[in-house]
Amino acid sequence: MINTFAQIDQYASAGHTAWHRASALSKLLFTLVTIGVAVFTPTWGPLVVFLAVAVLLALTARLPFKLVLLAATTPLFFAALWLVSRWNGRLDEIAVTALRPVVASVVALWLVGTTPYPDLFAPISRVLPRVVGDSLFLTYRAVFVLLQRLERLWRALFLRGALGGSLRRRGERMGEAVGTVVLHGFERSQRLYQVMHLRGHSGRICGCRHWRDLRAEDVWVVVAFAAVLASRILLREVGRP
Amino acid sequence: MSHLHIPDGVLPPLVWIAGLLLALIGVLVSAAFTRGVGPQRIAFQSALGGLMLAVMAIPVPITAFDYCMTLAGPVGILLGPASAFQVSFVVTVILALMGQGGFTVIGLNALVLGIGSMTAAPVYRLLASRMKRPQAVALATAFSQLLSSVLWIAVLALSVKLSPTTAADEEVHHTLRWLQGGALVALLAPLLLVAVAVESLLALGLATFLDRVRPDLLPGGASGAAVPPDESPESRP
Numbered sequence: 001m002i003n004t005f006a007q008i009d010q011y012a013s014a015g016h017t018a019w020h021r022a023s024a025l026s027k028l029l030f031t032l033v034t035i036g037v038a039v040f041t042p043t044w045g046p047l048v049v050f051l052a053v054a055v056l057l058a059l060t061a062r063l064p065f066k067l068v069l070l071a072a073t074t075p076l077f078f079a080a081l082w083l084v085s086r087w088n089g090r091l092d093e094i095a096v097t098a099l100r101p102v103v104a105s106v107v108a109l110w111l112v113g114t115t116p117y118p119d120l121f122a123p124i125s126r127v128l129p130r131v132v133g134d135s136l137f138l139t140y141r142a143v144f145v146l147l148q149r150l151e152r153l154w155r156a157l158f159l160r161g162a163l164g165g166s167l168r169r170r171g172e173r174m175g176e177a178v179g180t181v182v183l184h185g186f187e188r189s190q191r192l193y194q195v196m197h198l199r200g201h202s203g204r205i206c207g208c209r210h211w212r213d214l215r216a217e218d219v220w221v222v223v224a225f226a227a228v229l230a231s232r233i234l235l236r237e238v239g240r241p
Numbered sequence: 242m243s244h245l246h247i248p249d250g251v252l253p254p255l256v257w258i259a260g261l262l263l264a265l266i267g268v269l270v271s272a273a274f275t276r277g278v279g280p281q282r283i284a285f286q287s288a289l290g291g292l293m294l295a296v297m298a299i300p301v302p303i304t305a306f307d308y309c310m311t312l313a314g315p316v317g318i319l320l321g322p323a324s325a326f327q328v329s330f331v332v333t334v335i336l337a338l339m340g341q342g343g344f345t346v347i348g349l350n351a352l353v354l355g356i357g358s359m360t361a362a363p364v365y366r367l368l369a370s371r372m373k374r375p376q377a378v379a380l381a382t383a384f385s386q387l388l389s390s391v392l393w394i395a396v397l398a399l400s401v402k403l404s405p406t407t408a409a410d411e412e413v414h415h416t417l418r419w420l421q422g423g424a425l426v427a428l429l430a431p432l433l434l435v436a437v438a439v440e441s442l443l444a445l446g447l448a449t450f451l452d453r454v455r456p457d458l459l460p461g462g463a464s465g466a467a468v469p470p471d472e473s474p475e476s477r478p
Contacts, residue, residue: 005339035344039250074340075248082251100250104343112338124334129272134280135287135331142291143335150295168442175446178296178312182319182447183455185288192288193281 004070006144011063011113012120019061019110022217023210024119030221031111034228038103044092045238047099049231053224054106063113071109075101123212142188146181153177249343253403256396261348267326267355274323282324289316290328294335313354313389314382315444317361319458325362329355349396357389362460369461378448378459383441390433 012020019027038050058068079101083094112120117140125133154177157163162173275282289312296310317325333350336342342350361381368377451458 032344035249039254039345071340075343079248079251082247097251101248101343104249104345105340108338108340108344120338129268131272131275131278131283132268132327132331134283135290135327136334138284138287139290139294139328139331140335142288143294146288146291147295147298150292150299154299167438171439171442172446172449175443175448176450177446178292178310178443179447179450179454181292181295182289182315182451182458185292186285186455186458189281189284189288192284193279196280196284 004067005112007067008063008109008113009117011061013116015062015114017061017114018217018220019057019114021215022114022221023212023214024115025123025212026214026218026221027111027115028120028123030225031107033225034107035104037228037232038100038107041100041232042096043236043238044095044099045235046232047096047103049235050103050228051099051106053227053231054103054110057110057224058106058113061110061114063109067113068106068109071105072102075105119210138192142185145188146185149184150178150181153181247342247346249345251343252346252349252396252400255403256400257345257349259348260346260352260396264330264348264351264355267352268330271323271326275327278324286320286324286328287331289320290331292316293328293332297332297336310440310443311354311386311389312443313358314361314385314440315378315447317358317385318365318378318381318460321362322359325358326351326355329358353389353392353396356392357385360388361385366460373452374459374461375445375448375452379441379445382444383437386437386440387433390436 034050034054038047041047041050055068055072058071059065076098079098083097118137121133121136121140125136128136157173157177162177163170165173293312293316296312299309313325313329316328320328330347330351333342333347333354336350337344337347361384364384365377365381368380371377372380448459
């Protein structure tokens with residue numbers, strides 16, 4: 001899970017397509033509106049167009065096809081139980097229930113795959129209380145470091161045979177291992193605070209300020225937005241029983 | 242069990258909109274409780290949030306199946322209810338960006354994870370005066386995990402009940418009957434018990450280690466402080 005996200009993070013930071021240059025604000029708004037429209041669309045006709053637009057966005061952002069496929073299929077796996085429980089032999093209803101999460105997932109992939117996390121979190125943190133907004137940035141920073149450490153620790157435990165024995169013993173050993181990472185996290189937070197203090201931290205992490213700077217590339221986001229809205233209006237009867 | 246993993250567009254809007262609103266209220270209320278905290282405390286709670294995410298990413302081979310921990314209970318005990326809810330919210334937002342659960346269910350996920358985490362601290366305080374602290378952490382974690390799982394099941398049952406019944410009225414009733422029947426007990430109860438046991442054992446190991454190495458980090462420890470002291474400039478005399 002985290003490795004996939006690290007890969008997406010790399011694409012977001014290193015990509016040079018028009019989507020990468022578009023402002024985070026317009027991409028975030030487009031994503032939220034598209035997901036909102038998709039969730040409330042009752043017919044499969046517009047949803048097929050939404051999916052086509054989402055896949056086109058992701059592929060033109062040079063995100064690997066495998067990643068797009070993974071994003072499209074992961075929600076299907078989680079929705080399978082629901083789909084089975086709703087099965088009544090009507091394929092149109094099943095298609096709507098399956099297409100909605102796929103559209104949302106691929107659009108979300110496009111957003112996080114084209115927007116570096118400081119740009120992505122900056123507008124979100126603006127609407128959240130200070131402590132939560134700051135925590136969003138710092139948690140994201142911490143996760144990769146702590147995961148590396150935890151993975152090394154797990155490997156060491158495995159190689160030294162610590163993952164054998166009774167259930168209780170294994171649980172306790174793993175708990176102790178997690179305890180060392182908790183301590184590391186505590187010490188890391190102290191160092192981080194000292195570093196922030198030395199660098200003149202004002203008490204608020206604001207992220208970068210260019211997340212709302214509109215650029216020429218934002219026109220393409222508007223075009224995608226228009227395609228979604230037009231298909232929702234023009235194809236609203238397609239797929240209606 | 243304490244994370245929904247349900248994508249966008251599946252649950253009925255009434256459920257996820259209510260979840261979003263309640264979660265936002267929870268965030269605002271918790272922020273009011275933690276208004277004066279300094280950067281060091283924010284860094285510590287972020288480190289624990291990062292740890293929750295890291296731990297969720299690593300499958301633990303405790304049983305024949307791999308299990309993903311949440312650490313919601315221990316994090317709730319170490320941070321206290323208000324910060325625990327904030328951490329749960331932030332973790333859920335980042336999980337949604339990772340494709341683990343949709344954007345629309347952020348609120349429900351935060352509530353399910355957060356309420357479990359929040360209740361761990363008061364339960365721990367209640368138990369810590371009557372038994373050893375690591376055991377109290379384990380039991381409080383079990384309670385927190387159980388509560389999260391019950392909430393998780395309640396959200397699913399409510400969603401099934403409130404789902405649109407355009408042509409599947411009979412199916413919904415059938416599903417409800419299935420949920421209410423023995424299938425629920427047969428399938429979910431063993432999974433629930435394994436999840437609670439695994440999480441509690443890990444919490445026991447974690448608390449035993451902390452109690453031995455850094456007892457001041459556990460509430461009621463050597464210094465009696467549950468959280469690192471706030472050393473921000475504004476808190477200095």
